Amino acid sequence: MSLRIYEGKGDGLGAACTCDHGGSSRGGPGARPGMTRRSFLRTGVGAAGGLAAFAAAISPLKDLASGDVPDLDTFLQKHYKEMNAQEMEAALDRIRARVEQRYGVRPEIRDIKPMDGVEFVYALNLSRCIGCRKCVHACVAENNQSRDPEIQYIRVLEMPRGTTDIEQGNHHYDRAKVPDENHYYMPIQCHQCANPPCTKVCPVQATWTEPDGVTVVDYDWCIGCRYCEAACPYWARRFNFTKPRLASPEEIEADPGIEARRLNPEMSYLSNRPRTKGVMEKCHFCLHRTRTGRMPACLEVCPVGARKFGNVLDPHSDVSNILKTKRVFVLKAEIGTLPRFFYYFDERDPTAQDLPAMEHGGHADEPAESATGGES
Amino acid sequence: MSEYVRFLVRSFRLSFVGDWKYYTWMFVLTCVSLLGLNAYCKQFVFGLGETGMTDQVSWGLYIANFTYLVGMAAAAVMLVIPAYVYRNKELHDVVIFGELLAVAVIIMCLLFVTVDLGRPDRFIHLFERFNFPLSMLTWDVIVLNGYLLLNVHITGYLIFSAYRKREPNKKLFIIPFVLIAIVWAISIHTVTAFLYSGLGGRPFWNHAIIAPRFIASAFAAGPAFIILTLQVIDRFTSHSVPIGVFRLLRQIVTVAMTINVFLLVSEMFTEFYTGAGHSLSTHYLFFGLGDYHALVPWIWTAIGLNTTALVLLYIPHGKRGLWILNVACVLMIVGIWIEKGMGLIVPAFIPTPLGEIVEYTPTMNEILVCTGIWAFGLLLYTIMVRITVPVLNGELTVDTLHPSENTHAARRTV
Numbered sequence: 136m137s138l139r140i141y142e143g144k145g146d147g148l149g150a151a152c153t154c155d156h157g158g159s160s161r162g163g164p165g166a167r168p169g170m171t172r173r174s175f176l177r178t179g180v181g182a183a184g185g186l187a188a189f190a191a192a193i194s195p196l197k198d199l200a201s202g203d204v205p206d207l208d209t210f211l212q213k214h215y216k217e218m219n220a221q222e223m224e225a226a227l228d229r230i231r232a233r234v235e236q237r238y239g240v241r242p243e244i245r246d247i248k249p250m251d252g253v254e255f256v257y258a259l260n261l262s263r264c265i266g267c268r269k270c271v272h273a274c275v276a277e278n279n280q281s282r283d284p285e286i287q288y289i290r291v292l293e294m295p296r297g298t299t300d301i302e303q304g305n306h307h308y309d310r311a312k313v314p315d316e317n318h319y320y321m322p323i324q325c326h327q328c329a330n331p332p333c334t335k336v337c338p339v340q341a342t343w344t345e346p347d348g349v350t351v352v353d354y355d356w357c358i359g360c361r362y363c364e365a366a367c368p369y370w371a372r373r374f375n376f377t378k379p380r381l382a383s384p385e386e387i388e389a390d391p392g393i394e395a396r397r398l399n400p401e402m403s404y405l406s407n408r409p410r411t412k413g414v415m416e417k418c419h420f421c422l423h424r425t426r427t428g429r430m431p432a433c434l435e436v437c438p439v440g441a442r443k444f445g446n447v448l449d450p451h452s453d454v455s456n457i458l459k460t461k462r463v464f465v466l467k468a469e470i471g472t473l474p475r476f477f478y479y480f481d482e483r484d485p486t487a488q489d490l491p492a493m494e495h496g497g498h499a500d501e502p503a504e505s506a507t508g509g510e511s
Numbered sequence: 512m513s514e515y516v517r518f519l520v521r522s523f524r525l526s527f528v529g530d531w532k533y534y535t536w537m538f539v540l541t542c543v544s545l546l547g548l549n550a551y552c553k554q555f556v557f558g559l560g561e562t563g564m565t566d567q568v569s570w571g572l573y574i575a576n577f578t579y580l581v582g583m584a585a586a587a588v589m590l591v592i593p594a595y596v597y598r599n600k601e602l603h604d605v606v607i608f609g610e611l612l613a614v615a616v617i618i619m620c621l622l623f624v625t626v627d628l629g630r631p632d633r634f635i636h637l638f639e640r641f642n643f644p645l646s647m648l649t650w651d652v653i654v655l656n657g658y659l660l661l662n663v664h665i666t667g668y669l670i671f672s673a674y675r676k677r678e679p680n681k682k683l684f685i686i687p688f689v690l691i692a693i694v695w696a697i698s699i700h701t702v703t704a705f706l707y708s709g710l711g712g713r714p715f716w717n718h719a720i721i722a723p724r725f726i727a728s729a730f731a732a733g734p735a736f737i738i739l740t741l742q743v744i745d746r747f748t749s750h751s752v753p754i755g756v757f758r759l760l761r762q763i764v765t766v767a768m769t770i771n772v773f774l775l776v777s778e779m780f781t782e783f784y785t786g787a788g789h790s791l792s793t794h795y796l797f798f799g800l801g802d803y804h805a806l807v808p809w810i811w812t813a814i815g816l817n818t819t820a821l822v823l824l825y826i827p828h829g830k831r832g833l834w835i836l837n838v839a840c841v842l843m844i845v846g847i848w849i850e851k852g853m854g855l856i857v858p859a860f861i862p863t864p865l866g867e868i869v870e871y872t873p874t875m876n877e878i879l880v881c882t883g884i885w886a887f888g889l890l891l892y893t894i895m896v897r898i899t900v901p902v903l904n905g906e907l908t909v910d911t912l913h914p915s916e917n918t919h920a921a922r923r924t925v
Contacts, residue, residue, distance in 0.1 A: 185541075188541075188542075189545065189548075191545075191549070192545040192546070192548040192549040192552070193548065193549070194549070195549065195552040195555075195556050196552050196555065198556045199555075199556050203556070210632070213639075286566075290867075292865065292866075301865055302791065303866065304865070304866055306867045323865060332710065335645050336645075336646050336648065336709075336710075337642055337646055338637060338642050338652065339633075339636040339637055339639075339640050339641070339642060340642045341636070341640075356636055356640075357629070357630065357633075358628055358629065358630050358631075358636055358637070359628050359629015359630045359633075360624075360627065360648065361569045361570065362646070362648055362706075364566065364569045365569060365860075366712060367864065368711060368712025368864045369712075369864060369865070370567075370863045370864045370865045372566075373566050374569060374629065375558070376559045376560035376562075376564070376565070377557055377558035377560035377561075378558060411630075413558055413559065413628075413629025414629060414630060415629075467712070467864075471711065472711075472712075
């Protein structure tokens with residue numbers, strides 16, 4: 136059975152070999168003038184040996200799972216932006232069938248479009264975050280990330296007090312109890328930049344920024360060159376180095392239904408649908424939730440309310456308010472990526488517009504503008 | 512047309528004919544290539560997790576080899592410029608071997624990029640949504656394939672003309688393409704350097720000096736490889752290479768290597784004198800960070816090799832023949848390979864943009880894939896030389912029979 140595959144694959148070489156000796160072998164070896172039996176045997180043995188060695192070399196291909204080889208429709212599937220409604224529905228149907236076949240669960244998958252007049256922004260309160268990593272795990276569960284090896288979109292750094300230099304953060308802190316009083320905590324995930332280096336470098340436009348500010352990946356278009364991963368200054372992208380699994384083989388053996396239970400069946404094309412090996416993925420602000428009016432999973436699970444999310448184009452939204460009234464900063468501002476992910480501290484910015492104006496008590500030669508800005 | 516097909520068939524047959532040394536060499540290369548193919552098939556089934564790469568160090572040996580080889584391919588221009596621009600007669604006789612090397616090496620480059628892809632089955636997407644001119648990778652696709660075509664045309668036309676015993680129309684079919692190829696050769700390595708230096712998030716790469724350094728090191732390592740290759744051709748084929756060629760190439764290599772070392776020193780000065788700040792990757796490369804110092808022995812080996820090579824190039828060689836030059840070339844080829852591979856690609860990922868330190872060690876499978884591609888490249892180059900030499904010497908032409916073509920073939924031709 137498997138041998139037949141090799142013969143097929145070896146055709147190229149086989150044909151080449153025949154063409155080498157075939158010119159004179161029309162009519163069979165007996166009819167060949169000038170060629171001795173010995174030299175015929177030698178070429179024959181050589182060709183057969185070469186073919187066998189080639190077959191042996193490609194023999195690992197027999198372990199390819201049926202799902203690893205795309206069917207013709209998937210292979211010819213267009214880029215996300217080029218599919219019309221019908222083609223998208225057909226693509227979604229294929230995904231439904233694949234997911235059902237693999238996990239035994241029929242997913243609720245749609246292609247949820249961005250809302251008009253919405254630009255999403257995230258704000259994270261560093262005064263509140265306690266470093267519990269609940270957001271990390273809620274994200275994995277929500278977005279159907281591989282559990283073995285585990286892929287996480289959020290990395291929490293334990294930072295020594297007195298610096299915001301992330302190179303001094305500890306990625307692998309492991310404490311019985313958080314927060315530690317000598318540290319503060321800084322979760323980092325995709326910053327959904329307004330000037331993203333990752334989308335710029337992609338050779339096939341498999342990743343782009345949506346009108347609502349979310350940078351997404353078409354998992355069926357990505358060729359897996361990992362240039363975007365090298366370009367990202369926030370280490371926000373993750374690659375499927377092997378086939379993603381929702382549970383380890385041991386877990387599946389102990390509990391065969393575990394993958395089906397872990398699968399989040401509520402999906403969108405550009406967000407949490409299952410990925411294949413060899414493609415890139417990243418945080419997408421839970422767009423299957425946020426585009427239908429809900430909050431991202433990482434925000435919902437946060438026990439201290441350190442995470443704020445919303446529409447920056449709405450002047451009354453939480454995030455607009457934070458940007459106006461708090462001392463806000465972004466990571467690596469000097470690279471010019473213009474993140475849509477802001478960090479802030481609880482302290483209000485005394486120069487903020489909506490604060491009651493205070494008497495200016497400084498020296499006369501100090502610029503008074505900033506302290507009294509509220510009056511004018 | 513049928514003449515061309517017949518030429519290809521005869522060339523193909525010729526590539527299977529040789530003495531026992533040729534057979535041994537080809538047998539070994541075929542075996543190593545097949546081992547590489549086998550390793551790649553394993554990786555194709557399991558995924559890139561078969562390599563030592565991680566989300567932290569997401570490019571490794573494949574891209575390192577790719578980068579090095581792009582330089583090697585570009586270096587053919589160091590034969591072309593003296594031959595065509597300065598009309599050096601001696602080099603004119605051997606320039607074709609440099610161009611053929613470029614063809615083989617570019618094919619290796621394309622293979623190295625392909626094995627690095629997570630979904631090589633989707634490479635067709637490049638033709639459908641080509642992110643040009645924004646992505647430097649698309650520039651690289653264009654310049655590499657363009658350079659391949661240019662050199663395939665130049666060498667193919669010259670060889671086929673010699674085969675047909677016709678004077679090639681150089682004014683129309685060679686000179687314009689050669690001039691384009693000269694600029695193009697510089698561009699392939701510049702674009703490859705821009706691939707890295709354009710990333711603001713990687714301070715180790717984000718230098719203007721990357722492109723000049725690439726060119727300088729390429730013009731040292733490439734001609735060094737050609738010096739060795741030409742000696743092999745001189746010794747094992749009927750094509751003799753004049754000694755003047757080696758003298759000129761030695762001068763080229765010496766200048767390029769000097770510039771390369773100078774640029775390296777400039778870079779190190781800026782990184783270390785300014786202070787820690789953004790030079791963590793450089794610190795990691797040269798001295799290690801904390802308990803992590805996997806690259807330290809590599810880079811110091813490279814520096815040792817390169818400095819020794821430079822000294823060897825400058826001392827007078829006298830009448831000792833090419834011996835010293837050859838040692839210098841070997842040291843340089845290896846030294847620059849380390850410097851550009853392990854020394855330029857890997858440290859940019861360590862530490863990560865978030866300051867995490869994860870080291871990279873290539874797996875056996877990954878190394879096998881790399882050696883497989885190297886062996887395949889050498890195999891291709893050997894076949895090209897095997898065919899080119901008798902054609903240029905007039906032993907294999909449209910109306911002559913090469914001694915290797917035995918009687919029954921002779922009967923058919925007549």
